[in-house]
Amino acid sequence: MSVGSRGYLPWIGLAVLAAAPLTGIGNYPLHLLIMVLLWGYVYTSWSIMGRLGMVSFGHGAFLGIGAYVVVMGWNSYGLSPWFGLPVALALTAIVAFLIGYPCFRYKIVGHYFALVTLALSEVTRLIIVALRDQTGGSLGATPNTALAETSWSIGALQFSNKLVWFYVVLVFWLIGLWVWKKVDQSMARLALEAISQEEDASASIGIDVTRLKLGVTMLSALMTCVGGALYAQYQLYVNPETVSGIGISLQMVFGVIAGGMYVRLGPTVGAAFTLLLAEGLRLGFGNKFHALDTTVYGLMLVLFIIYMPKGILGAAMEGMAKKSPKPAPA
């Protein structure tokens, strides 16, 4: 993308994005922007492994660990999120390793990998619900507020000002895109693409399939865990249904599919699309038609997968590449 005379375009876009909240766009648009960037970051994290043929339905587990370990550490033990997050990351790494290593070692791929990881996200949700004495069960939990007398607390990672959150989330989103690019440019990606095409042949030419897959999986899981913690601290509310289980796991997959799995900004476009669709339908029809947004969303997903499997951005970029004879960016 950043070749030749068009190299400055992304930077202008980024500057406009970073300056946008300073123009006084109001709380609600700012909230939407934060949500798009936050979910854009989480979806990007998912797509790092998803695009390489490892379709995980288990990322709800990592999101849930990130959100709940940090909130429970704070509520039950007075542990600052600055210490809670490393605990959550360590736990995520262990879980990702325990599920990933045997899967890749024994070549559990495709449907089977999707369903094993689906079991993992359900286990996480059920454990959160079952530990209801600590977690509040399906009612969810609210981190004890540190904002009673002040408007921000770095120790508790709580800020009442949305502007702070905007820049925090923006930074993580950029890191996510940077990691995506690094993985995209690495030898590992070429190797993993070869693996997703023909696993046995790749192993036969000396690619360490298990190690590569495990590395990418752990990277993706750890990034998702951070996303869960950010979500919990921004919303100041966690619920087992919204941060773990089959629902959110499928939502991540579909957001990425809708936007485009194989282009860098695809997951973000997917996040923006799904969020704006939901909000638009909600504002347009009010709460009269409960669940109309998800109905339309589900229908569009089906149509997308059948007619536009490369997603919105993927299809748009393919269309542009056809117009100009320039070789398409990889």
Next chain:
Amino acid sequence: MGDIFDIFLLESVLNGLLLGGLLALLSLGLNLIFGVIDVVWICYAELIMVGMYAVYYFHVSFGWPLIFAMLAGILIVAAAGAALHYFVIRPVLTAEPINQLLVTGGVLFFLQAAATLVFGIEFKNLGVTFSPIVIGEISFSMPRLIAFGAALGGMLGMYLFLTRTYIGTAIRAISQDRAIMPLMGVNPNRIFLVTSALGGALAGLGACLLVLQYDIHPAIGLSFGPITFLICVLGGLGNMVGGFAAAFIFAQFISVGGFFFAIEWGYVIAFLFFIGMMFWRPQGIFGAK
């Protein structure tokens, strides 16, 4: 650790057995579809939900006798299964396998949300009550016994259909070799459509049995869907005998685990057992290497 304890434990084991029959029926339809069409219907439990609403509306709103309402429910879900194949699966049959998995996930979202839109989120109940059957000190709930019996009957019927009829033989043949059957004069599209309708009918039968025991709400599919997939995978996707055995194993974990701990822990243990088993026998307990 007295006698009472053992009686309750025995009761959980027997209830687990009854649950196992029901789960075996649910997994049978999914296994049939996978074995023949090579597609996993992620939205399978949502078809069951549609069937439950159908039975409810025919029986409670239109006042049909329960048995006719149930037959209508089975027919509706069978039609829904055929429609699902015709409109959603057929266009992606040649696409990447993962797209086939995802597209039915989209249908899951759609059916769940559409049910919320149309039927509302209130829990609906058939309002049919049975008195429990007491044998010795153990009491059985009547709907569970009916469900167990009907599930076994349904499975036997499916077995006879697949082994004794021409079209059943064609279905089994196509599940063994998808490429060769068109050369033998079998139209695979027709077989796929019939199989989808059969899978739908089994989901419909499952719906009739579940509606006797549980309240209906749009998200009820999520309570059965994940277990049903995991049972199928544990038994070896497409392997009906394996699915049958796996259903009873799973049901025991849920029932007895739920007896010793809270019910969620029963599920947690069952799911962890599943994950462990996948590493030991990824092809399923009865799968061929």
